[in-house]
Amino acid sequence: MRILTVILLFVALLLTAACNGREYSYSEYHRLRQDIWKFGDAVWFKPVHADSICEGAFVVALRHDSSYPYTALRLEVSYESGCRPDTIDIQVADDYGKWLGRGIGTSFQLTDTLPPVAHVSGAKVTMRHLMRTDTLRGVNQVGLFFVPSGR
Numbered sequence: 001m002r003i004l005t006v007i008l009l010f011v012a013l014l015l016t017a018a019c020n021g022r023e024y025s026y027s028e029y030h031r032l033r034q035d036i037w038k039f040g041d042a043v044w045f046k047p048v049h050a051d052s053i054c055e056g057a058f059v060v061a062l063r064h065d066s067s068y069p070y071t072a073l074r075l076e077v078s079y080e081s082g083c084r085p086d087t088i089d090i091q092v093a094d095d096y097g098k099w100l101g102r103g104i105g106t107s108f109q110l111t112d113t114l115p116p117v118a119h120v121s122g123a124k125v126t127m128r129h130l131m132r133t134d135t136l137r138g139v140n141q142v143g144l145f146f147v148p149s150g151r
Contacts, residue, residue, distance in 0.1 A: 029061065029143035037136040042078075042128040045144045049121040054148050058114045058125065061143035062090055066099070066106040068138030074131060075142075077114060080124040086114045087130065107140070116149060 030043045062073060071093040078085040090112045093099050101108035119125075125144060129136050 027143065027145040029063070029141045031141050032139055035065070035067075035138060035140050037129055037139050037142075039129065039131075039134050039136075042126040043142055044124050044126045046122055046124050047119060047144070047146045049119070049146070049148070052121050053118055054121065054146075055116060055118045056146055056148035057116045058119075059111050059145040059147060060088065060090070060114065060127065061109065061111045061141075061145060062092075062101075062139065063107065063109045063141040063143075064092065064101070064139050065108070066138075068092060070131065071095070071097070073129065073139070076128055076130050078126045079117065079119070080126075081118075081120045083117050088112055088114065111145075113147075119146065 028045050028047075030045075032043075058077065060075060060077065064073075071091065073090045073092055074087065075090065076085050076087050090110055091100055092108075092110065099108050101110040103109055127142060127144065129139075
């Protein structure tokens with residue numbers, strides 16, 4: 001558990017970046033109830049920045065366990081600020097079933113970066129899975145990080 005905490009702190013420090021001369025980062029994880037994600041349940045985040053508008057990229061993070069039954073996870077990320085939603089496929093395992101994420105024991109973590117956007121501070125960002133099942137099992141947490149672009 002200590003190792004995981006140290007790793008998460010290190011990742012948070014790496015994701016801290018400068019935007020328009022001010023240093024800040026935004027990161028948040030949502031734990032899914034009983035590790036079940038229903039199709040209609042959107043997870044939402046409200047990134048707040050030092051500037052009212054900041055350019056950068058969102059990084060989606062996924063924590064899952066070995067009970068996840070698929071090799072990929074398709075997600076839709078929607079922005080309240082009016083940007084077109086992004087759809088991403090996160091490859092979770094290779095063709096032979098070997099988990100691609102890093103982790104300890106049966107818990108794994110993966111990240112994927114979305115295309116750059118201009119984000120309005122405090123504007124809601126929602127995420128939902130687009131898998132062909134009503135109830136997705138094995139996903140423990142989903143997270144969102146904002147990495148400002150350096151100018």
